[in-house]
Amino acid sequence: MIRSEKHIQQESGTMTGNRNIVDEITGHRRMRRNRKADWTRRLVQENRLTVDDLIWPAFVVPGTNVVDPVAAMPGVNRLSVDKLVEAAKEAADLGIPAIATFPNIDMSLRDETGSHCLAANNLINEATRAIKQAVPNIGVITDVALDPFTNHGHDGVLRGDVIVNDETVELVAKAAVIQADAGSDIIAPSEMMDGRIGVIRRALDEAGHQNVGIMAYATKFASAFYGPYRDAIGTGGLLKGDKKTYYIDPANGTEALRDAALDVEEGADTLMVKPGLPYLDICWRIKEAFGLPVFAYQVSGEYSQIKAAALNGWIDGERVMLETLLAFKRAGCDGILSYFAMDVARHLAKKGS
Numbered sequence: 562m563i564r565s566e567k568h569i570q571q572e573s574g575t576m577t578g579n580r581n582i583v584d585e586i587t588g589h590r591r592m593r594r595n596r597k598a599d600w601t602r603r604l605v606q607e608n609r610l611t612v613d614d615l616i617w618p619a620f621v622v623p624g625t626n627v628v629d630p631v632a633a634m635p636g637v638n639r640l641s642v643d644k645l646v647e648a649a650k651e652a653a654d655l656g657i658p659a660i661a662t663f664p665n666i667d668m669s670l671r672d673e674t675g676s677h678c679l680a681a682n683n684l685i686n687e688a689t690r691a692i693k694q695a696v697p698n699i700g701v702i703t704d705v706a707l708d709p710f711t712n713h714g715h716d717g718v719l720r721g722d723v724i725v726n727d728e729t730v731e732l733v734a735k736a737a738v739i740q741a742d743a744g745s746d747i748i749a750p751s752e753m754m755d756g757r758i759g760v761i762r763r764a765l766d767e768a769g770h771q772n773v774g775i776m777a778y779a780t781k782f783a784s785a786f787y788g789p790y791r792d793a794i795g796t797g798g799l800l801k802g803d804k805k806t807y808y809i810d811p812a813n814g815t816e817a818l819r820d821a822a823l824d825v826e827e828g829a830d831t832l833m834v835k836p837g838l839p840y841l842d843i844c845w846r847i848k849e850a851f852g853l854p855v856f857a858y859q860v861s862g863e864y865s866q867i868k869a870a871a872l873n874g875w876i877d878g879e880r881v882m883l884e885t886l887l888a889f890k891r892a893g894c895d896g897i898l899s900y901f902a903m904d905v906a907r908h909l910a911k912k913g914s
C-alpha cells in the first residue's frame with residue numbers, strides 16, 4: 562500500500578481522526594499538488610526560455626584577430642570584425658536569432674557632433690557588412706545613438722552645455738539610412754531624443770528601406786547600471802555630467818508609458834525596456850498597453866553583478882542567469898538582449914541534446 566500523507570499526519574499528530582486543521586482552512590485546496598513531482602511541474606510550467614528569445618549584444622573593436630576582455634564583465638570580450646564574424650556564425654548555429662553590435666572606435670575619430678557616425682565604412686557598418694555576408698541568416702541590429710562617436714560621451718550633439726534635440730535627430734536619421742545601406746536589419750535608436758522614431762521611419766522609407774525595422778529604446782532610464790558598458794566602448798571616462806535631460810527618471814513609470822506611446826504612434830515595430838530586471842513592472846505595463854513585441858535589455862551592470870557574485874562563490878551563477886531570463890518572459894517580454902545569450906544558448910543546446 563502507498564503510504565499516504567494522511568498516515569504520516571496521523572503519526573506526527575497533526576491530524577486527529579479525520580479532522581485536519583489545514584484542510585479546514587484551505588477548504589482542501591492545496592497548491593502543492595501540482596508541485597509534487599518533476600513531471601507535474603513540467604506539465605504546469607507557464608513560461609519557458611528558448612534560444613528564440615535571445616539577442617546577443619556584442620562589442621566591436623578595430624583591427625584583426627583581437628579578443629579583448631572587458632574587465633568589469635568577466636566572460637565578455639571586445640572583438641575585431643573577423644572574430645565577431647566567427648562568433649556570429651556560432652550564434653547562428655546555436656539558433657540565436659539576432660546580434661546587436663556596439664562599436665568602440667578609435668579616440669581620434671570622436672568629435673563634438675559624432676560626425677563619424679555618417680561614415681559608410683565606419684566600424685559598425687563594416688561589422689554589419691561582414692556579418693551579413695558571412696552569416697546571412699542572423700539578424701543584425703544596430704544602435705544609432707551618437708555616444709560611440711562623440712568626444713564627450715553623450716548620445717547627442719552637444720552645443721554649449723545643451724544636448725540639442727532636433728539636430729541630433731537629423732543626424733541619427735542619416736546614420737540610420739547609412740546603417741540600413743550597409744545591411745542592418747533593425748535600427749535601434751537609443752538616444753531618447755524626441756521625435757526620432759518618426760523621423761527615422763520617414764528617412765528609411767524615403768531611402769527604400771521599408772523592410773528595415775525599428776526597435777525603439779522606448780523606455781531608457783537614467784540608470785547607474787550602464788557603467789561597465791561605458792568602459793567597454795570607451796565612453797566612461799569621457800562623459801561630462803549625466804544623461805538626465807534625455808533618459809527617463811528611474812522614479813517614473815507613467816512617464817515611461819507616455820514615452821513608449823509616442824514611439825508606437827511614430828512607427829516603432831518593437832519596444833525595448835532598458836535596463837531589464839529592475840524595470841519588470843515597465844515591461845509588463847508596456848506589453849499590456851500596446852500589444853507590440855517587447856524586449857528587455859539586461860544591461861551590463863546586471864550582468865556584472867551576477868558574474869561578480871558567482872565568481873565569489875556567493876550564488877550559483879548559471880541558475881541565477883536562467884532565473885533572471887525566465888523572469889523577463891513571465892513579465893511579458895518576447896525576448897531579451899543579454900550578454901549571457903551565448904552561454905544560455907550553449908546551455909539550452911546541451912540540455913536539448
Ligand code: PBG
Binds near residue numbers: 707860861
Ligand atoms: C547609449 C547606450 C547605453 C547602453 C547601450 N547604448 C547607455 C549609456 O551608455 O548611457 C547601455 C548598455 C549596457 O549597459 O549594457 N546609447
